[in-house]
Amino acid sequence: MFVVQLVGYVFLLVASISSSVSMNFQKLAQRELNWKDPRTRQIKRLTPLKSSVFKRPLFVLAIFLSFAASTLDFLALTWLPPMTVGIFGAVSIIVNLLVSKVILFEQPDSKEMTAIACVICGCILAISSKVTENDGVSPPQLIERTSSCLYIVLNWVVFITFSIVLDNCTLTPVIHRFGFPFIGGALGAQNVCMGKYIAWAVAKWIEVGRLTVRLDVLISVVLLCIASIIVHIIWLNKGLAKHDAYYCIIVYQSTWFLFTTLSGIIVYDNMAQLSVLSQLCFLSGCGLAMFGVWKISLVHKDSNET
DSSP, rough: OOHHHHHHHHHHHHHHHHHHHHHHHHHHHHHHHTTTTTTTSBBBOOSOOSSSGGSSSSHHHHHHHHHHHHHHHHHHHTTTHHHHHHTTTTHHHHHHHHHHHHTOOOOOOOOHHEEEEHHHHHHHHHHTSSSOOOSSSSSHHTSSHHHHHHHHHHHHHHHHHHHOOOOOHHHHHHHHHHHHHHHHHHHTHHHHHHHHHHHHHHHHHHHHSSSSSOOOHHHHHHHHHHHHHHHHHHHOOOOHSSOOOHHHHHHHHHHHHHHHHHHHTTTTTTTTOOOHHHHHHHHHHHHHHHHHHHHHHOOOOOOOOO
16 A cells, blocks of 8 residues: 555656646746747847737647646546645645746745745645545545535636636735636646546446446536636636746645645545544644745735736
8 A cells, every 4th residue: 555655646746847847838838928038038029929828839838748747646546535635735836946946047035935934834734634535435425415516616606706806806916916826726626626536436447347436427527627627727827927937836736735635625525534633733734834825925026027
């Protein structure tokens, strides 16, 4: 079992690197609008590019890397609970800081590093809880519960409403800066929630030679997974178009961590077998991580980009 879990963590590490490079490439694709050299930004275009960012080669390459990362996350879910995948966000944040420094020459200042330290410490504190699967109930039974279905539907309703508000209302600069990366990460967490079900269904199919879950539920879960991938990429790019990549990705990854763990709690009962002390440790870690995310939103100042 230890070796299998170790393989799962290796998959998560490679997925984290692939995902960070992907998001940095998406930022480069955004910069191509005004710069011939989007990485160094030394040669400005006389006229902005007219092509859609979603059709640019760098963005297409980024999507392939993102797909590879999602595939590895799904494979890891065969052996690891969703909460474990979510709290791996501490490593992802560190990886992203290194990747953003190399690819985009972006790095946080001292005030931001203090806030980022809170995020990382919060994630590590949450990781210290020994999260386990609820072996008594299968993922299909758990995801088909009324509470699980309501949670998934409410996620979509709330985040779509928030996106409409961000697009059409004048809010404070902090909320606008924080908004799209936040809802992008929150909805992106649906990939893990849906992926756990899909990974279990496929593993059982291979094991017994036939489909063991309801076909209508499987189709719905796959469609929700695909929709969440598409929509969260659009929302993330709305943030990347206006703000520094490392900031957007930290907010995105931290929110992804929170809502992945939240789905593990609500949908898959990952906290059902934790002691009271472990639950307090986990919740304190989540609270510290989100405090760090909000703090960096307050102190962050975007680099001048036109």
